[in-house]
Amino acid sequence: MQKQQLLTKNQQxxxxxxxKSTEPMKAYAILFNVQKKGIKAxxxxxxxxxxxxxxxxxxKIESRNAFIACQNSSCQVSKATAFSICEIxxxxxxxxxxxxxxxxxxxxDKDGMKYSKYNLEFFGLCKKCR
Amino acid sequence: MQKQQLLTKNQQxxxxxxxKSTEPMKAYAILFNVQKKGIKAxxxxxxxxxxxxxxxxxxKIESRNAFIACQNSSCQVSKATAFSICEIxxxxxxxxxxxxxxxxxxxxDKDGMKYSKYNLEFFGLCKKCR
DNA sequence: TACATAGTGTTATATTATAACAATTTACTA
DNA sequence: TAGTAAATTGTTATAATATAACACTATGTA
Numbered sequence: 001m002q003k004q005q006l007l008t009k010n011q012q013x014x015x016x017x018x019x020k021s022t023e024p025m026k027a028y029a030i031l032f033n034v035q036k037k038g039i040k041a042x043x044x045x046x047x048x049x050x051x052x053x054x055x056x057x058x059x060k061i062e063s064r065n066a067f068i069a070c071q072n073s074s075c076q077v078s079k080a081t082a083f084s085i086c087e088i089x090x091x092x093x094x095x096x097x098x099x100x101x102x103x104x105x106x107x108x109d110k111d112g113m114k115y116s117k118y119n120l121e122f123f124g125l126c127k128k129c130r
Numbered sequence: 131m132q133k134q135q136l137l138t139k140n141q142q143x144x145x146x147x148x149x150k151s152t153e154p155m156k157a158y159a160i161l162f163n164v165q166k167k168g169i170k171a172x173x174x175x176x177x178x179x180x181x182x183x184x185x186x187x188x189x190k191i192e193s194r195n196a197f198i199a200c201q202n203s204s205c206q207v208s209k210a211t212a213f214s215i216c217e218i219x220x221x222x223x224x225x226x227x228x229x230x231x232x233x234x235x236x237x238x239d240k241d242g243m244k245y246s247k248y249n250l251e252f253f254g255l256c257k258k259c260r
Numbered sequence: 261t262a263c264a265t266a267g268t269g270t271t272a273t274a275t276t277a278t279a280a281c282a283a284t285t286t287a288c289t290a
Numbered sequence: 291t292a293g294t295a296a297a298t299t300g301t302t303a304t305a306a307t308a309t310a311a312c313a314c315t316a317t318g319t320a
Contacts, residue, residue, distance in 0.1 A: 062192035084239060095239055103233060109214060109225055115254035124245035138267060
């Protein structure tokens with residue numbers, strides 16, 4: 001087990017907010033929500049987000065410019081991420097499939113190149129929206 | 131064979147530029163390059179980009195906010211895309227692996243949900259940068 | 261012709277993200 | 291425990307990415 005990373009005040013405030021949210025949050029929505037806690041400027045938010053992504057507590061959904069708490073307790077670092085995104089309601093779920101991550105982690109391209117990291121976003125309709 | 135989509139003037143100008151480029155291009159870099167051809171405003175660029183993405187002539191590299199011409203002649207629509215991205219030189223290559231696309235196209239999550247679309251970005255070091 | 265659809269040109273503005281710099285806190289180590 | 295390097299914070303300003311709204315033009319087709 002890796003050493004538990006301690007969060008600083010700003011990081012904790014922002015992580016808590018994202019973690020409680022049922023949907024991915026955008027940076028300026030986060031800013032708006034934490035202003036009453038003394039975080040006033042975009043940069044304070046982005047710095048915390050950068051760090052939280054780096055240590056794997058949250059992930060960025062690149063196609064949406066939004067952030068979601070890691071839903072996989074063993075995911076300490078974001079090196080292999082996969083998400084499903086509903087194109088109607090925008091619900092995002094982190095996919096944790098051992099076979100998928102095994103397949104992608106071991107994937108080699110034509111030149112035999114292996115990759116140290118990947119991000120996969122699936123799009124479709126969730127149960128409710130179908 | 132699908133009917134060949136005809137491009138409008140702006141779409142053609144912008145596609146030609148991206149297609150000639152050896153690296154992904156960002157929207158405002160494109161704008162700068164086509165201003166001498168009469169395309170003056172960001173919106174003209176974004177509209178052409180949207181259409182080109184929609185018909186599969188180009189792809190957006192989400193993690194870079196940049197656009198690359200489709201390198202796969204049979205790729206008429208961008209429903210299943212995979213790229214390798216060098217984290218040093220930022221070289222981006224479209225991956226065309228039949229087994230990868232087969233695996234991902236058929237992937238079902240725990241709930242049996244199938245997806246209509248995906249985008250995968252691999253990160254690592256290219257040959258030159260290793 | 262008349263109509264629908266897609267594309268264009270334009271101005272303004274919204275959204276997302278970083279630069280630069282000074283001050284403060286934290287954690288390590290001599 | 292004092293010194294110091296590294297990380298974090300606070301702040302103002304600004305850069306980079308993307309869309310809204312509206313009027314107009316071209317194109318295809320009934």
